[in-house]
Amino acid sequence: MAKKRKVGNLLALAVLSYLTQRPMHPYELGRTLKDNGDARSIKFNHGSLYMVVGQLAKAGFVTEVETNRQGQLPERTVYALTDAGRAELKDWLCELLGEPQHEYPHFVAALSLVAALPPSVVLPLLRHRLDLLAQQRTEIRAIVDGALAGGVPGLFLVEEEYRLALLEAEVSFVQQFIDRITDPTSGWGRMWAEFHGEPDPTTYAEGQQS
Numbered sequence: 047m048a049k050k051r052k053v054g055n056l057l058a059l060a061v062l063s064y065l066t067q068r069p070m071h072p073y074e075l076g077r078t079l080k081d082n083g084d085a086r087s088i089k090f091n092h093g094s095l096y097m098v099v100g101q102l103a104k105a106g107f108v109t110e111v112e113t114n115r116q117g118q119l120p121e122r123t124v125y126a127l128t129d130a131g132r133a134e135l136k137d138w139l140c141e142l143l144g145e146p147q148h149e150y151p152h153f154v155a156a157l158s159l160v161a162a163l164p165p166s167v168v169l170p171l172l173r174h175r176l177d178l179l180a181q182q183r184t185e186i187r188a189i190v191d192g193a194l195a196g197g198v199p200g201l202f203l204v205e206e207e208y209r210l211a212l213l214e215a216e217v218s219f220v221q222q223f224i225d226r227i228t229d230p231t232s233g234w235g236r237m238w239a240e241f242h243g244e245p246d247p248t249t250y251a252e253g254q255q256s
Contacts, residue, residue, distance in 0.1 A: 049141065051134070052105040057090045057098045059142075062107060062127060062135040069111050069126035072099050083189075087205060099125060107131030153216075164242035165227050165235050172224050176217060183213045 064070065064078050076095050079085055090098075102108045108125040127135075160168060190206050200207075227235040228247055235247035 049137075051138065053098065053101045053107065055094075055098055055101075056088050057094060058102055058107075059135070059138055060084055060088050061095075061098060061102060062131050062138075065108060065125065065127040066132070066135070069124045071114075071122040071124045072096050073122060075099070102131065105130075107134050161238065161241075164244050165238050165247040166242075166244055169224065169227060169247060172220050176220055176224075179213055179217050179220070183210065183217070186210050186213070 060079060061075055064075055070078070072095050076090070076092065079088070079090065079095075099108065103110065103125065107128055108131050109128050110123050111126045112124045113121050114124065186206055186209050190203050190210070193203055193206075194200065225233075227233055227238070229235075233247075239245060239247050
């Protein structure tokens with residue numbers, strides 16, 4: 047069971063992780079997150095980052111070490127990781143890596159309610175989803191290949207490999223779902239279509255292929 051943490055936002059986990067490298071001010075943390083591609087995994091903006099850093103400071107996980115100013119820019123407070131923050135980072139990462147969490151992805155929610163739509167609507171949407179998944183797969187593969195060619199160690203690309211594995215699994219599932227709807231002998235489509243007062247989906251399935 048997941049622990050209730052003083053600061054549970056995953057952005058806080060990223061902040062703790064990057065502060066193991068050196069003390070930084072929030073602006074530098076935000077730039078580092080973007081430069082390393084973490085914005086693809088963790089949602090944040092300027093305001094949320096400053097808020098999380100403040101929460102971490104209040105919890106005793108980071109502490110102010112200096113305030114500096116460059117030219118006409120506003121003062122920037124530099125934060126460092128505390129021993130408590132280092133322990134929290136280790137404990138949190140170990141939990142996330144070792145214990146599956148119950149999540150609420152939007153696609154799963156849609157699947158649980160999909161029978162509310164007729165198969166004539168669902169099938170083209172699923173085929174459109176396959177097209178978009180293929181585009182995402184191509185984009186991530188290009189990121190991985192480009193980074194490897196640039197000398198980035200594979201260890202630092204493992205999250206992209208995970209994204210690819212999830213995409214492959216979703217593509218397989220969606221294609222199987224389409225097949226189970228449209229199979230003329232054992233598919234769900236006929237009963238589903240009758241419920242919505244529509245014709246057998248196997249009669250129009252091929253014509254709607256993307």
